Amino acid sequence: MDRHLSGPQLARLVAIAPGARPYYRVLAQAVRSLLLDGRLSPRMRVPAERHLADALGVSRTTVTAAYDLLREQGYLESRQGAGSWTVLPDAASMGANNPWITSGDDGMLPLHAAAPLAISTLPSAIAFAGEQYPRYTLGMGYDPLGIAPLRQAIAARYTAQGLATRPAQILVTTGAQQAIHLVTTELLSRGDPIVLESPTYPHAVDLARLRGARIIPVGIPDGGWDLELLTSAMRQSAARLAYLIPDFQNPTGHLMDDATRAGVVGAARRYGTTLLVDETWRELAIDEVPDTAPLAAFDTDGRVISIGSASKLWWGGLRIGWIRTTAAMVRRLAVLRAAVDIASPLFEQLVVTRLFEDIEDARAERRRTHGASRDALVAALRARMPDWGFAVPKGGGSLWVRLESPSATALTDAASCHGVRLAPGPWFGADGTLEGRLRLPFTQSPQVLAEAVDRIAEARVRGAYGARPAQPLTPAL
Structure with a gap:
């Protein structure tokens, strides 16, 4: 590892606005954004805490807190005597805080798409x-x-x-x-x-x-x-x-x-x-x-x-x-x-x-990761939405859920207000039917799926969907 940043260099790159609070979180977010945008390369040594603190004009404790947060989120690794350097975290371990799993720039969890995270190889x-x-x-x-x-x-x-x-x-x-x-x-x-x-x-x-x-x-x-x-x-x-x-x-x-x-x-x-x-x-x-x-x-x-x-x-x-x-x-x-x-x-x-x-290794990895995600989704649904029905598939990437009423579109609208994009049943039909169904993919991490189910449950309680039984919709002619 021969590439490194000095304190003044990183201070210029983060460009934190005066008065930003809490400063350590804003600093950590700035470093993370530099890495995700490609302006800061993985495996690049960052300056020692005291050097960056001097360059930014803040306390060393503030920089230490920012570095700790980056390590916790998986964007920084450190070793005694060797310093700290930037890394990209394992996408499957990042949970709902992973900025790459959201739909666009609005922070929505993308349960409308059965798209998997990258394989480790x-x-x-x-x-x-x-x-x-x-x-x-x-x-x-x-x-x-x-x-x-x-x-x-x-x-x-x-x-x-x-x-x-x-x-x-x-x-x-x-x-x-x-x-x-x-x-x-x-x-x-x-x-x-x-x-x-x-x-x-x-x-x-x-x-x-x-x-x-x-x-x-x-x-x-x-x-x-x-x-x-x-x-x-x-x-x-x-x-x-x-x-x-x-x-x-x-x-x-x-x-x-x-x-x-x-x-x-x-x-x-x-x-x-x-x-x-x-x-x-x-x-x-x-x-x-x-x-x-x-x-x-x-x-x-x-x-x-x-x-x-x-x-x-x-x-x-x-x-x-x-x-x-x-x-x-x-x-x-x-x-x-x-x-x-x-x-x-x-x-x-x-x-x-x-x-x-290495296709067999990839299949084995997917069995582990999709299996864990499927089981987490099943457990969360049974705990939070026990009136929903589904068969647990032996493979693939999604559950085909039967709702308690023909209200998939209304639920989708309510869930979007709570930060989750859903795929209502009518998307998968050719004739306006399937309002009583919902596809829930298990291609995201267990943490993301648990967070998504919590938000959907909140949508049922607080949204228009949960306020009264949804009425069947008349298909368009």
Whole structure:
């Protein structure tokens, strides 16, 4: 550690306004902001307490209190005889005081999004990408299909799961959402029917509407998919496309068994339906679950198109996804995506390539962290909202909660006044229903979830939601 700041240098950087109180907290906040904004690097030695106190014209006790607070928050480390230096804390341990978990600049806790914190191996993968990046400057700098090492890693993962796959069958995309967009754009025309689960991933509904498709919703019972309902929906609508989430379904958390998977693919073959299968949550088992094959393992004629994403297993900020389909369809989709962004960012592809090498370690870490968060959320809800019902999923990232009345939108409005963003049930439906449901993700730390549940409970007591029973809302026509 050879970089350091003198007392006068740090005093100029913090630029604390005269009269700021309490001074030690303002000083700690200023140093933290410098670090989070990138103006102060991690592993930089800060001046001794007395040197900074002299430069600021305050007492040494004040600087000591500021340094103690920074150490408590995880932004400063010290060792006897070696001084103190800046660090970035582990995001999962920061609780509700983590400035990066909030929605924008308003301090809202983001329980509207099931986006996980970064995996612990991400920094080393970023360092690997930085080492590899210069080699790629000798070439064109982008590949519309995705860089070869990443496509090989994705194909190898499918093969290891029992679905033989060649790199030519993989198209790397800028997130799973772009993958859904490309497939729906290629296969759906205005007025075409598309089968969607209800509830389902909200952006799939948005994209179906964007294409002008005719949405055929199929409800998912509390116990999981009803094969007869899915089959009859495909037969009666002559659906061109069906979008399914068989692995820890978003938002219900259900896991489709192999018998149902085989039945769905068989029905799609009989009725001429292409299956767009979202496997974004596939790697996120928490408890022991039966081994299930990828849905495409039951495919015999190339009608199952699978998509995946780096965002749920490794980090929400990695906007890298992929499509597994036939080599011919990969080429068609690559031509289509050229009108959007030509290729996904090289650096992020290199990061994900490295992360695939330790995928089992990542899955084990998520089992620990998501398991602890899920259990904390379940305990908090049972203690504070015992009249809410839910099944505890064995994986995925959220609880699908049944409220005591059809009042999800009213509760969402009340909770926002108490600093929590929520995802009401109607977001996940295509027809204005699901007002009695709420999705609560457990992708944040246990501390954040406990704080969020406390705020939601306060909203029920103090807000308009808690003042009187909410009335059912009439869906928009």
